[in-house]
Amino acid sequence: MKIASLVGLGVLLAAMSVSSAFAQTSRPYDPSAPLTRAQVKADLAAWRAAGYDPLDWIDYPDNAQRAGRIVAARRAQQMNGSTAQ
Numbered sequence: 001m002k003i004a005s006l007v008g009l010g011v012l013l014a015a016m017s018v019s020s021a022f023a024q025t026s027r028p029y030d031p032s033a034p035l036t037r038a039q040v041k042a043d044l045a046a047w048r049a050a051g052y053d054p055l056d057w058i059d060y061p062d063n064a065q066r067a068g069r070i071v072a073a074r075r076a077q078q079m080n081g082s083t084a085q
Contacts, residue, residue: 046071 035043044054052067 043071046074050074 047067050067050070056063
């Protein structure tokens with residue numbers, strides 16, 4: 001029973017830190033504005049496309065950090081590409 005509660009706590013903490021990481025990378029204009037449901041879903045899709053698996057708690061936080069770097073690089077590239085045109 002104790003192991004199950006520890007695993008549950010670990011999953012909860014991982015989800016909380018990932019959601020804060022999503023919030024940090026998805027607010028390019030106004031960091032104080034609340035995120036919409038669509039923005040959160042788009043962030044999750046971007047992170048999963050970058051290789052992040054929220055169920056892979058064994059490789060956490062390395063997998064989240066790696067995906068975060070990939071998502072940030074892709075967004076920077078999109079911002080640079082859209083301003084250059």
